[in-house]
Amino acid sequence: MQKITMHTSKTYDILIEEGLLASAAERIAEVLPPSEEPGKAAARRCCLVCDKTVYALYGRQELPLYDGLTAAGYDVHTCTFDPGEGSKTLKMAAEICRVMAAKGFTRDDFIIALGGGVCGDLAGFAASVYMRGVSFVQIPTTLLAMADSSIGGKTGVNTEAGKNMIGSFWQPDLILIDPAVLETLDQAEVLNGLAEIIKAGFIADGTIFDSLSEDLTEAIVKAINVKKEIVEADERESGQRRLLNFGHTIGHAIEKCSGYTVPHGCAVMNGMYLTSLAADELGWSSAPVAGLIRNVIDAFAYPVYKEYKAAQLAEAAAGDKKRVSDNIVIVYPDRPGCCGTKELPVSELENFIVTGLSKAKATKWR
Numbered sequence: 001m002q003k004i005t006m007h008t009s010k011t012y013d014i015l016i017e018e019g020l021l022a023s024a025a026e027r028i029a030e031v032l033p034p035s036e037e038p039g040k041a042a043a044r045r046c047c048l049v050c051d052k053t054v055y056a057l058y059g060r061q062e063l064p065l066y067d068g069l070t071a072a073g074y075d076v077h078t079c080t081f082d083p084g085e086g087s088k089t090l091k092m093a094a095e096i097c098r099v100m101a102a103k104g105f106t107r108d109d110f111i112i113a114l115g116g117g118v119c120g121d122l123a124g125f126a127a128s129v130y131m132r133g134v135s136f137v138q139i140p141t142t143l144l145a146m147a148d149s150s151i152g153g154k155t156g157v158n159t160e161a162g163k164n165m166i167g168s169f170w171q172p173d174l175i176l177i178d179p180a181v182l183e184t185l186d187q188a189e190v191l192n193g194l195a196e197i198i199k200a201g202f203i204a205d206g207t208i209f210d211s212l213s214e215d216l217t218e219a220i221v222k223a224i225n226v227k228k229e230i231v232e233a234d235e236r237e238s239g240q241r242r243l244l245n246f247g248h249t250i251g252h253a254i255e256k257c258s259g260y261t262v263p264h265g266c267a268v269m270n271g272m273y274l275t276s277l278a279a280d281e282l283g284w285s286s287a288p289v290a291g292l293i294r295n296v297i298d299a300f301a302y303p304v305y306k307e308y309k310a311a312q313l314a315e316a317a318a319g320d321k322k323r324v325s326d327n328i329v330i331v332y333p334d335r336p337g338c339c340g341t342k343e344l345p346v347s348e349l350e351n352f353i354v355t356g357l358s359k360a361k362a363t364k365w366r
């Protein structure tokens with residue numbers, strides 16, 4: 001088993017092992033014991049939150065996680081939701097809180113988020129507000145959630161104004177990663193998650209690309225370590241953590257313009273490429289990176305979203321949380337394995353995107 005310890009406002013472990021789901025209850029019991037005094041105090045309640053697909057595959061009764069938790073002495077309750085971004089809402093977070101209140105959950109009880117990034121963000125947000133905050137355990141089941149979204153303590157829900165507009169920084173008490181569950185994940189979702197691992201490679205650790213072809217678990221561990229180092233240095237995103245947003249300004253704009261039908265990771269991959277092209281053209285980068293990103297896009301056959309005009313994307317990006325007054329913080333690649341940030345006036349964003357799009361067109365972007 002691999003163990004990575006996060007040192008943030010809370011110190012907690014990330015455990016990674018094939019088959020870990022079967023012994024998840026034992027691992028959780030080491031951090032959040034089923035009762036303070038075995039045999040005396042009431043059993044600790046846990047609310048297992050997952051979407052309906054993940055519930056059927058890994059969360060329901062008669063499967064190792066649920067049965068292990070009850071056998072360990074927890075009072076287990078479940079709260080499920082329809083799969084997809086559409087469930088990442090305040091209404092669903094309120095429903096999780098309603099279920100917990102109805103079952104008598106107190107501050108000593110906790111939430112388990114079993115699922116992808118939607119589940120982690122949603123359940124983590126509910127954990128951060130229920131009774132002003134309860135403990136929670138992340139058990140990510142998508143590649144994106146394992147390598148990225150479960151790490152770092154950002155939680156949130158979407159509103160009409162944009163993605164993750166309401167949220168909190170709320171660190172989990174434990175993260176359990178079982179790469180064996182990726183066997184049931186759709187190929188499109190694998191591609192989605194790979195994008196965030198590739199992003200980590202371009203930000204800080206080029207050796208990730210070798211691991212990707214040899215050992216996916218190793219690539220996940222390396223991506224986690226990239227994120228760990230950045231989050232530990234800047235937990236609440238006042239500086240260095242912004243680097244993790246490489247590709248996200250244009251990526252989020254693509255997601256928004258598509259009505260959130262374009263997968264997050266695929267949008268980010270397009271965003272990284274267009275940003276790199278523009279940064280190369282404007283002389284921001286000390287060594288070109290766009291060609292390398294394009295090679296990755298072509299090698300993995302990432303979808304390309306050419307249907308959105310620069311003006312549309314700029315308008316969508318202008319509402320981005322990375323906006324500082326009339327400027328927007330653009331994360332750009334300085335050279336392979338190293339990114340920097342620049343503040344760009346919002347009024348120049350459209351031109352920046354035009355630069356990326358026209359360079360892309362010139363290189364026969366599919």
Ligand SMILES: NC(=O)c1ccc[n+]([C@@H]2O[C@H](COP(=O)([O-])OP(=O)(O)OC[C@H]3O[C@@H](n4cnc5c(N)ncnc54)[C@H](O)[C@@H]3O)[C@@H](O)[C@H]2O)c1
Nearest residue numbers: 053083084116117118119141142144145149154181184185
């Ligand atoms: N908090 C953060 O730091 C952070 C970072 C990046 C992304 N995010 C968020 O993550 C979300 C996207 O996460 P996602 O891509 O994991 O999407 P997701 O949670 O919707 O999962 C994608 C699909 O995979 C299914 N699924 C999950 N695990 C499975 C498994 N093992 N086998 C079969 N099917 C499985 C789900 O039912 C769902 O249909 C977005 O909302 C994004 O904003 C958050």
